[in-house]
Amino acid sequence: MDSIIAVDNLTKTYASGFQALKDVSLQIRRGEIFALLGPNGAGKTTLISIVCGLVNPTGGRVLVDGFDNRREYRQARKRIGLVPQELTNNMFDSVWATVRLSRGLFGKPRNDALLEQILRELSLWDKRNERIMDLSGGMKRRVLIAKALAHEPEVLFLDEPTAGVDVALRRDMWNMVRRLQQRGVTIILTTHYIEEAEEMADRIGVIRQGELILTEDKHSLMQQLGTRQLTLQLQQPLNAVPDGLAGYPLTLEEQGYALVYTFDAKAEQSGIAELLRSVDQLGIEVRDLRSSQSSLEDIFVGLVHSREQSESAASLGGAA
Known part of the structure; x- marks a missing residue:
């Protein structure tokens, strides 16, 4: 796939000295849904603001569909729709006037049929003549999405x-x-609802303290970094894990009625087969099997935690 967004060695240091982004490089593929995850203050909004041309970087370059977003601002910006975190609508205007104005600001010809379609898809058509100040918070956010889509962008930031x-x-x-x-x-989105990224995204990027820790295909990421568990529900409880199973990463749970085997997602299935053979040879009766896999949230928390541990160890090593 070709890239529609290319971010090269992007840095941003504010006047206060705070470095919000540190040499971030990223390629967004045309037509994908890319989820950018990270804790509060990680740099997600700063990165989006720079790509959209709202904030100037300290260093680096951004190309939008091949156009430099600083030297060729108009060509780059008209390809982007942005739905910001904050509600930024003119509260005294009607929904219809707001959306029509947004399209006009990008020099697009009048197309009331398209705007009607957008409002209907967002369940806003019946509200088109209402002032934005009279809408609920959720409806106001829908208006932001309608504004972002009014000029038919090729890239949508959420x-x-x-x-x-x-x-x-x-x-x-x-x-x-x-x-x-x-x-x-x-579509490029940031979200605190990690289950949404897990459901929607094609690829995941994780940013922390201004650094892009990784970018990976969602399914590949879960296979590489996730863990799986196989739970063996037993007919009779065990007091402890038998010596014959000492070589497996097993824990005894549910008052001895469950043997839980935790293994890396990359492990071969032969490990499970060997475990089941060993259990059978020991005469342990299994009533049921249940498997589960770590969620994207588990992976995200693990990545951030391991990074913090590495930095803490490096800091202690330097102090020594």
């Missing part, structure tokens, strides 16, 4: 789009994201 949105509105938004991807729109 910065915490479902923050404070109820379950029904959140579901509708993600259904629209899927439809947009099917039309060829590239």
Whole structure:
């Protein structure tokens, strides 16, 4: 796949001396859904703001569909739609006036049929003549999405789009994201709802303290860094893990009625087969088997935690 967004060695240091981004390089593929995950203050919004041309970087370069977003700002910016975290609408305007103005600001010809389609897909058509100040918080956020889509962008940035949105509105938004991807729109989102990234994204990026820790295909990431568990439900309880199973990473749970085998997602299935043979040879009766895999949230927490431990160890080593 070709890249529609290319970020090369991007840095950002504010006047206070705070370094928000540290040599970030990233390629966003055309037509994918890319989720950027990270703790508060990790640099997610700063990165998005720089790519969208709202903040100037200290160093590095951003290309949007081949256009430098500083030297060729207009060409780059018209390809981008941005849904920010904060509600930035003119509260006294109607929904319809707001969306029409947003399209006009990008020099697009009038297309009321398209705007009607966008508002209908966002369940805003019945609210089109209402002032934004009279809408609920969830509806105001939908207006932000409508504004971002009004000029038919090729890339859509969603910065915490479902923050404070109820379950029904959140579901509708993600259904629209899927439809947009099917039309060829590239989606970049940041979210604190990691389960949404797990469900929606094609690739995952993890950023921490201004550094991009990794970018990886979602399924590949879960296979490489996730762990799996095989739980053997037993007919009779055990007081301890038998000596004959000492070579396996097993724990005894559920008052002795469950043997839990934890293994790396990359481990071969032969390990499970050997375990089951050993259990059978010891005469342990198994009533049921249950398997599970670590979620993206488990992986994310583990990555951040391991990075913190590494930095702490390096700091202690330097102090010594």
